[in-house]
Amino acid sequence: MFAGVAQAIANRYAIDPVIVRVALVVTTVFGGGAGVLLYLLGWLFFPEQNDEEAPFMSMVHQGRSSTGTAFTVLLCMALIGVSFWTFNGNGNGLIGLILLVVAMYLLHRNRASLGQQTARQPPLNTTTTARPQDPEPNLGMDMSTPVTDPEPPRTDPPAWDPLGAAPFAWDLPEPTPVNPEPEPPVRRKRARVGGITLGAALVIGGACVLAAPYAAWLSVPHIVGIVLAVIGIGMVGGSFLGGGRGLIGLAVPLALGGFVLTNTGPGGGPAVVGEExxxxxxxxxxxxxxxxxxxxxxxxxxxxxxxxxxxxxxxxxxxxxxxxxxxxxxxxxxxxxxxxxxxxxxxxxxxxxxxxxxxxxxxxxxxxxxxxxxxxxxxxxxxxxxxx
Structure with missing residues (x-):
């Protein structure tokens, strides 16, 4: 209803989108927000119908997307926030996410090609009509067509024979000039440093969120710092390989958020960082x-x-x-x-x-x-x- 994620899944596997929406709502309410987490992932990694790439990949210059870079960064920040809610230590979020992943796997295994086959089949209400017969050829002369006199022979040479060396071939049509097709510009292949770095940052950040309830050191500022360090390494590598400029849009808000969480707390003091x-x-x-x-x-x-x-x-x-x-x-x-x-x-x-x-x-x-x-x-x- 918001970004078309449930409708996209339903179209892919030829099922009712209401079923997908109900599953997402149930896992959001009773599964610790796992439905919202999966919806945000689909919003980031599913391309729109008329787009070349998904918003996440478009942010690292891998294709065109109708979703702006600023809004994509907000979706990434929302994904990080929902991850804290889903994996808050009570186990409901992890169980809900596992159930959704298992359901998606079973759906893909049993109905992977059904949606594509349904799209290729003709409608059920079509009727077969007889093909009209080709008209018989007219073997005789059409007397209704007026007969015209042949054109008189040319007396001046054509453009292709300015010296008049071949008057017997002057009745041939003028040759069509052939213009050579311009060579397509050579596009420099952009290095995929940004996509690899963002994928690594999401994987490492998600692993830290999962391990946070069992590791006292993994506080919110520490996790933000780890993700920011991964992005920083990717930016350094991109400076040598010619890519990763889109990482700046994610590194700036992460750096500001980490600074605020580390240095600002209630009353202007240090932030509250517990061990649990x-x-x-x-x-x-x-x-x-x-x-x-x-x-x-x-x-x-x-x-x-x-x-x-x-x-x-x-x-x-x-x-x-x-x-x-x-x-x-x-x-x-x-x-x-x-x-x-x-x-x-x-x-x-x-x-x-x-x-x-x-x-x-x-x-x-x-x-x-x-x-x-x-x-x-x-x-x-x-x-x-x-x-x-």
Missing amino acids: WGTINDTPASVQELRSDYTLGGGSVNLDLTALKSTEPVRTNVKVGLGNAVVIVPANAEVDVNCSASRGSVECLGQRDNGIPARVRATQSGTSGLKITLDVRASTGNVEVRRG
Whole structure:
């Protein structure tokens, strides 16, 4: 419905596009965003009907595409962001992607040539008509055709015999001048450094995303740095081989994003980089069960404090590098909260802010005697604190 990816798959294998769309929606909702990931891949690597190449290959000067380079770069950035969502450590995204790949393989194996055969077959409602007979040749003279007198012989030499050396051949037609066809210009074959580099960057970046939940060092800035290093190596190689200029359009936003993630955090400080990726869901019932710090490099933190019972002041910090942080506090507790997000939105105790950075400082009194102090931050994402 957006880029024609589902329709293209349906046309290729002669199936109803609704089936493809339903599969993508189901794997998006229940498969950790695997449907969106596959759709973006198709958007980048499937060419339009009247285009020479797909948007991804056109960006590295491999052919013409109706999709602009700037929009293609945005699609690549969206693909990286969706990859963090799909492979967030809970396994649903990986399972959904595996199911989609297996379904595509089975579809290709069983119906690979059906779509092409259907396109070549004649319509079912065509009827066979008899071929009209060729008219019989007229063996006699057509008396209706007027008879003309033959042309008188030439008395002046033609252009091809200016000296009149062959008057017996003057009645021959004038020769048609033959102009030699110009030789086609020799096009210099462009080196495919850009395509190879982008493919390597996607493969290495995807491998880092898959390994991030199991490797504490692989934070968001580190993955961006690794991908940027691969692109930099490709640009250096392209400078010698005469290619890879399109990599600049991807290297610039990656460099800016890496700089922001590395050096800018809530309040102008360093970015929040945790040692874990995934999702934290915690509902502590006592002060002993409450952690003093909830930190993630990427993912989401859902902290429910409505079951907390304590007569002493309680304090905790929630920090997320890339993702969302949601804290639910008791309805009758005294709350002092400081919320901030470098890039995103903040909604704390009914107050909202969408600036860059977004900050909300709120204090509300309570009647239960429980006092909660919160510091909730996100480098890139959304922060929410509400009463239960």
